[in-house]
Amino acid sequence: xxxxxxxxxxxxxxxxxxxxxxxxxxxxxxxxxxxxxxxxxxxxxxxxxxxxxxxxxxxxxxxxxxxxxxxxxxxxxxxxxxxxxxxxxxxxxxxxxxxxxxxxxxxxxxxxxxxxxxxxxxxxxxxxxxxxxxxxxxxxxxxxxxxxxxx
Numbered sequence: 001x002x003x004x005x006x007x008x009x010x011x012x013x014x015x016x017x018x019x020x021x022x023x024x025x026x027x028x029x030x031x032x033x034x035x036x037x038x039x040x041x042x043x044x045x046x047x048x049x050x051x052x053x054x055x056x057x058x059x060x061x062x063x064x065x066x067x068x069x070x071x072x073x074x075x076x077x078x079x080x081x082x083x084x085x086x087x088x089x090x091x092x093x094x095x096x097x098x099x100x101x102x103x104x105x106x107x108x109x110x111x112x113x114x115x116x117x118x119x120x121x122x123x124x125x126x127x128x129x130x131x132x133x134x135x136x137x138x139x140x141x142x143x144x145x146x147x148x149x150x151x
Contacts, residue, residue, distance in 0.1 A: 005093040006141055007084065009100040009108070010127065011073055014080045017134070018093070019141075025134040029083065033076040074107065081111035088116045097141050099124045121145045 006017045006025065013032050017025040087093060096116065098108055102125050109117075122144045 002095055003093045004095045004097065004121065004145075005084075005087075006097045006099060006137070007080070007108070008137060009080065009098075009104050011076075011101070011104060014076075016084075017137070019138070025138050031076070031080050031083075033072070035072050073103070077104065077107035077111050081108060081113075084116055085113045088113070088119070093119075095119045095121045097122045097124065097145060099126050099137070099141070101125070101127050 004019045005028065006019060008015045008017065009031075011033065013030070015027060015031070016029040018028050020026045084096070088096075096119060098105060098120060100108065105123060105125055109123075112120075122141070124140065124144050126140065
């Protein structure tokens with residue numbers, strides 16, 4: 001019998017569900033990334049430098065303010081991906097469905113191992129916060145997964 005996992009993720013959290021009988025999703029693991037909710041200023045040590053343009057007589061900030069957020073997201077995606085890769089090697093699931101916002105989904109595509117990538121049933125670009133209940137999530141997955149998969 002196939003064991004299908006559903007990974008549902010955004011920047012601040014990720015949940016792994018196992019598809020059970022009777023349209024049930026059973027929560028397997030919950031990952032939180034509380035730093036994703038912090039404003040950039042909250043985890044910066046120093047303020048950015050300022051540059052002065054001598055020709056146009058204006059100032060602007062130096063550096064990239066989004067880099068810290070991207071680094072935190074990359075660390076979070078690597079942590080979740082490592083768990084998925086280890087679980088696949090242990091035989092805990094045979095197939096997986098990925099449901100995530102675009103940037104997070106792109107991160108998982110890079111970090112998930114090839115042995116897992118070949119067992120992805122579907123990739124669904126979706127903002128998890130819009131899914132009110134697990135039954136909504138189950139119906140979304142059921143509608144997008146090939147009929148040959150056992151759900």
